[in-house]
Amino acid sequence: MDYEFHWNIVFQKMPELLQGAFVTLHVSVLSMVLGIAIAVFLAIAKMNNTKPFNYVAVGWIEIARNTPALFQIYMAYFGLGAFGIHLSPYMAVLSALVFINAGYLAETFRGGFQSIPDAQYNASKSLGMTSFQTYRYIILPQMFRRIYHPMTNQFVWSILMSSLGILVGMSELSGETQRLQSLSFRTLEFFIVTAVLYYIITKFVLICASLLSKRLFKGEI
Amino acid sequence: MGSLFTPLSWSDTGFILTGVWNTILISGLSIFVGSVLGVIVGFARAESNKYVNFLFGSVLDVLRSVPLIIQLVLFSTFMGVMGSPLPPFVAGTIILSLYTMAFMAEVFRGGFESVNNSMIIAGRSLGMTYWQTIRHVRFPIGLRSVFPAWLGVALSVIKDSALVSVIGYVELLRTSDQLISRTQQPLEILIGVGLFYFLISYPLSVYGRRIERKHAL
Numbered sequence: 001m002d003y004e005f006h007w008n009i010v011f012q013k014m015p016e017l018l019q020g021a022f023v024t025l026h027v028s029v030l031s032m033v034l035g036i037a038i039a040v041f042l043a044i045a046k047m048n049n050t051k052p053f054n055y056v057a058v059g060w061i062e063i064a065r066n067t068p069a070l071f072q073i074y075m076a077y078f079g080l081g082a083f084g085i086h087l088s089p090y091m092a093v094l095s096a097l098v099f100i101n102a103g104y105l106a107e108t109f110r111g112g113f114q115s116i117p118d119a120q121y122n123a124s125k126s127l128g129m130t131s132f133q134t135y136r137y138i139i140l141p142q143m144f145r146r147i148y149h150p151m152t153n154q155f156v157w158s159i160l161m162s163s164l165g166i167l168v169g170m171s172e173l174s175g176e177t178q179r180l181q182s183l184s185f186r187t188l189e190f191f192i193v194t195a196v197l198y199y200i201i202t203k204f205v206l207i208c209a210s211l212l213s214k215r216l217f218k219g220e221i
Numbered sequence: 222m223g224s225l226f227t228p229l230s231w232s233d234t235g236f237i238l239t240g241v242w243n244t245i246l247i248s249g250l251s252i253f254v255g256s257v258l259g260v261i262v263g264f265a266r267a268e269s270n271k272y273v274n275f276l277f278g279s280v281l282d283v284l285r286s287v288p289l290i291i292q293l294v295l296f297s298t299f300m301g302v303m304g305s306p307l308p309p310f311v312a313g314t315i316i317l318s319l320y321t322m323a324f325m326a327e328v329f330r331g332g333f334e335s336v337n338n339s340m341i342i343a344g345r346s347l348g349m350t351y352w353q354t355i356r357h358v359r360f361p362i363g364l365r366s367v368f369p370a371w372l373g374v375a376l377s378v379i380k381d382s383a384l385v386s387v388i389g390y391v392e393l394l395r396t397s398d399q400l401i402s403r404t405q406q407p408l409e410i411l412i413g414v415g416l417f418y419f420l421i422s423y424p425l426s427v428y429g430r431r432i433e434r435k436h437a438l
Contacts, residue, residue: 003302066422067415068380070394075411078401082408156286163288167387174291188302191295195287202286 003188010189013180017190020176021197027094027165027172028158034094035101035158036151042106043113057106064103069161072096077168089170097158104154112147113139145217152209156202163198173197229404240396241417247310247392248382251317252375258318259325260364264355266326267333277326284323289384292316297388313385317378324374332367333359369436372429376422383418393417 010017045057064072076099077092087095116139124134166174173194181190266277284292297312307315336359344354386395397414401407 062423063415063419066376066380066426067418068383068394070383070386071411071415071418074394074398074407075415078407079411082406160286160288163290164384166290174288187298188295191291191298195291195295198288198291199283199286 005189006186007189009184009186010193013184013190016176016180017173017193017197020171020173021201023090023170023176024159024162024172024174025201027090027097027162027170028155031094031097031101031158031162032151032155034098035105035154038098038102039105039109042102043109046106046110047113060099061103061106064100065107069096069100070164070167072099073164073168089165089168089175092168093162093165093170093172097162100161101154101158105151108147108150108154109143112143112150115146116142148209148213148216152206155209156205159202159205160198227404229400229406229409233400236396236400237393237413240391240393243310243391244379244382244393247313247317247385247390248379250314251321251382252378254314254318255321255325255378256371256375258322260329262322262326263329263331264333266330281323281326284320289316289320289381290387292320293384293388309385309388309390312388313382313390317382317385320381321374321378324377325371328367328370328374329363331370332363334363335366336363366436369429369433372425372432376425376429379421380418 042057042060045053046061048054073093073096076087076096077089080087080092120138121134124138129137162172163174165172166178169175171179177190177194181187184190262277262281266274269277293313293316296316297307297309300307300312340358340362341354344358345351349357382392383394386392386398393414397410400410404410
């Protein structure tokens with residue numbers, strides 16, 4: 001092996017990489033927040049039998065779940081141009097991630113909601129609770145506990161998939177790496193450091209999530 | 222001089238079909254290799270003590286926590302730097318198989334661990350050897366129960382195989398990318414590509430859900 005590693009340049013560019021990592025976190029957090037908001041509506045629409053909404057929800061969920069993330073990003077970046085909508089790389093990746101997250105999370109929410117037996121509604125009604133109280137104290141806490149782990153996984157998935165921004169020239173961690181390595185030709189070094197950064201980010205998120213779950217659920221999962 | 226951008230024509234079908242074939246080829250091969258490795262690693266994890274498990278687990282963890290695209294670029298650059306550059310197909314298959322293995326191993330491990338230990342003990346008390354209990358009890362029961370999960374991972378690999386285009390493998394999404402830059406008709410081409418993935422993935426996911434429901438009952 002006659003390759004000399006040059007790490008100096010990578011460490012010099014570390015602030016820019018960290019800036020990219022920040023954008024990665026930023027876009028994935030935002031995609032989760034928006035995705036959760038839309039997923040709630042999709043889940044309700046899918047469980048409801050009001051026709052047009054039902055079709056939209058089912059269509060959205062199935063398309064999001066059955067096509068590649070890269071396809072969604074291309075669609076947002078190149079495809080929407082046909083309608084005269086030109087998104088920046090950031091917006092393209094964000095909207096693709098929101099689209100997919102909403103689709104996956106809607107199924108998660110629906111599953112979590114339907115996993116709570118009907119008997120509990122009836123029991124709380126018979127105890128004299130109002131509908132709001134039933135949801136607030138009985139249904140939603142249990143549901144949240146069941147969807148917490150799938151939601152964490154979806155968040156990690158969003159972080160990993162935001163790396164596709166590299167293909168549309170977005171300046172998140174991967175895109176930034178791509179740009180910096182093309183300036184210095186230290187491809188291997190830069191990508192090794194990026195891989196390590198991704199590992200640290202996902203581990204950090206998972207550890208935080210598990211600490212938070214201990215605090216939230218006090219061990220009763 | 223003719224226009225630089227020529228519309229999509231029937232002569233492009235061959236090119237698209239090459240992409241379709243390459244997508245099917247690389248994802249099929251990776252699912253196969255990944256599943257075989259996944260069964261082996263999953264079995265090893267289910268059977269071994271916690272120290273070995275920790276070692277296996279952390280390697281698999283790295284494969285799952287680094288984006289596939291970074292793994293692909295890293296591996297193909299690494300091999301190039303080492304002086305033995307691999308063709309995109311080989312590099313892509315290796316990484317995609319390992320990536321598949323990382324997920325499959327957990328799926329199969331769960332399956333093997335779900336087989337009740339008393340069944341194994343019953344087998345042993347009937348005079349079966351250790352390997353016979355594995356062959357006739359643990360494998361058939363463990364593998365059957367994880368089929369829906371296996372299908373889920375396999376479908377995600379088909380979708381993730383689109384990423385192999387970054388190291389230059391001409392699969393479906395890359396052919397469409399090239400056609401888009403020539404024809405400047407992104408929407409039509411992309412919808413076609415999306416439809417292809419959807420038509421493969423949707424029926425299988427419906428099938429998987431049905432099996433899962435049958436199991437649950």
